[in-house]
Amino acid sequence: MxxxxxxxxxxxxxxxxxxxxxxxxxxxxxxxxxxxxxxxxxxxxxxxxxxxxxxxxxxxxxxxxxxxxxxxxxxxxxxxxxxxxxxxxxxxxxxxxxxxxxxxxxxxxxxxxxxxxxxxxxxxxxxxxxxxxxxxxxxxxxxxxxxxxxxxxxxxxxxxxxxxxxxxxxxxxxxxxxxxxxxxxxxxxxxxxxxxxxxxxxxxxxxxxxxxxxxxxxxxxxxxxxxxxxxxxxxxxxxxxxxxxxKVLNDRVAKKNYIYDFYKRELSNLEGVNFMPNNDWDQPNYWLSAMTLTGKVRPVDVMDALEKENIESRPVWKPMHMQPYFEKYDFVGTDVSERLFETGVCLPSDTKISDEQLERVVEIIKGLWE
The missing domain is CATH 3.40.640.10 (Type I PLP-dependent aspartate aminotransferase-like (Major domain))
Structure with missing residues (x-):
């Protein structure tokens, strides 16, 4: 493997x-x-x-x-x-x-x-x-x-x-x-x-x-x-x-941005795929690159396909008000955080990742739409 x-x-x-x-x-x-x-x-x-x-x-x-x-x-x-x-x-x-x-x-x-x-x-x-x-x-x-x-x-x-x-x-x-x-x-x-x-x-x-x-x-x-x-x-x-x-923080931020741009360029055209927001006033470090899926392909499909190829990915955080320990406490809002949890997936964002490995990740994901 x-x-x-x-x-x-x-x-x-x-x-x-x-x-x-x-x-x-x-x-x-x-x-x-x-x-x-x-x-x-x-x-x-x-x-x-x-x-x-x-x-x-x-x-x-x-x-x-x-x-x-x-x-x-x-x-x-x-x-x-x-x-x-x-x-x-x-x-x-x-x-x-x-x-x-x-x-x-x-x-x-x-x-x-x-x-x-x-x-x-x-x-x-x-x-x-x-x-x-x-x-x-x-x-x-x-x-x-x-x-x-x-x-x-x-x-x-x-x-x-x-x-x-x-x-x-x-x-x-x-x-x-x-x-x-x-x-x-x-x-x-x-x-x-x-x-x-x-x-x-x-x-x-x-x-x-x-x-x-x-x-x-x-x-x-x-x-x-x-x-x-x-x-x-x-x-x-x-x-x-x-x-x-x-001393290498700026280099790490640059690589995280490179990874995010790579995924967004390669995957944004897939049906139902949207990436984390990018606002004019925000200069993110893109610690993790995350996307949401609202079509036929589900986050679990992506995570399972990647795991079969020895590639780590994760769901978006499960909101605290949905956690067994914290669900007794009050929550103010609608269902945005729940929807992000249900539809979101975090992609491999390791700063040691190579272009060849990035290409491998996106090809596996693209294969789910074929």
Whole structure:
């Protein structure tokens, strides 16, 4: 069988940037918990996205958790959350014993629908925070969403786990709200094997988040803890991988765009095929290339055909309000996110994929229409 084609797998730099920083950590014996790589990764990523401060953490999930805590979300507070996302977005709301209310998507962005969000504000004026997702590297409609959050004086948290390198009107996603989070999981556009970053222009809140992330250890000779803490700080070795990966982010974004353009050019003329939206104000990283199918060929047909040829693909995220754990919580919207889930499929978007492999993928898919 041919070599497996992955959906999105780790891609280390050809230049060996990652090994350089990791070797430095070993040579100086700064293996854990902190060190120059952690400090460097925080400052370099903050500079990259033009945010004032950043905290390197063990995961994007940890970053969302601390963002909610920093925003003052507590027991029984309501948090509006994008429904079309991975569960890691919604889980930290429960960690804080808060109440999620899930917000539908729109077809224009595949992200949080501003009309549904406004309806939710009218229904729940006591809401404490809005947690939106930039899905698959597509930017949400930030002008409308930030305006609504300012109107109702509510904290905005951006889950930009999938959108590092994406711009909305020339500004990095993850930097419009009070807090932004990025993920460096193994399948993300750059990876540290596992890890995340919390960014904000509120430097005091980031300092506080670092404090919470290191078990809330007070400044005392003995171990003293006046607040509940968490073991969320990124290690110096992992941060070294991140520093190296950050150097090739622009290359990875360019390849993701190339992959999306290839699929769209080759497959858009097939009956019932539509691709993720592309708005004039959005400069996506196209972390994953996804399409919807509304004709005779179904997403499962595509996924089965590819899997038979050792090629990985995936459904679009199943909305949170349809998940067994979260279905008891309220949902505001229509059926857009459900339709995207039912009709959507994510195609192989690995940045190591060759033209020959891309041609193989599209030929298998085209064969379903013959």
């Amino acid at each position: 041919d070599e497996r084609i992955f959906l999105s797998s780790p891609h280390m730099s050809d230049e060996g940037y990652e090994q350089h920083f990791v070797k430095e950590a070993f040579d100086t014996n700064w293996i854990a918990p902190l060190g120059t790589n952690v400090d460097g990764f925080e400052s370099e990523l903050a500079a990259k996205v033009r945010s004032k401060a950043a905290a390197a953490l063990t995961s994007g999930t940890a970053a969302i958790h601390l963002a909610l805590k920093a925003a003052g979300v507590e027991k029984d507070d309501i948090v509006f959350c994008s429904t079309l996302t991975f569960s890691a977005t919604a889980n930290p709301i429960i960690y804080q014993n808060a109440i999620p209310v899930f917000i539908d998507s729109d077809y224009e962005t595949w992200n949080m629908c501003p009309k549904a969000l406004e309806e939710a504000f009218e229904k729940y004026p006591q809401v404490k925070a809005v947690l939106l997702v930039h899905l698959y590297g597509l930017s949400a409609d930030m002008d409308q969403i930030t305006a609504l959050c300012k109107k109702y004086n509510v904290a905005l948290i951006e889950d930009a786990a999938e959108s590092l390198g994406t711009y909305y009107k020339g500004q990095h996603t993850g930097t419009f709200g009070d807090y932004g989070i990025f993920s460096f999981n193994g399948n993300k556009i750059i990876t540290t094997s596992g890890g995340g970053m919390l960014v904000s222009n509120d430097e005091e809140r980031i300092t506080k988040a670092r404090f919470w992330a290191t078990q809330s250890r007070d400044q005392a000779r003995h171990y003293q803890h006046s607040e509940l803490g968490f073991n969320y700080r990124m290690s110096n070795v992992v941060a070294g991988i991140g520093r190296g990966q950050l």
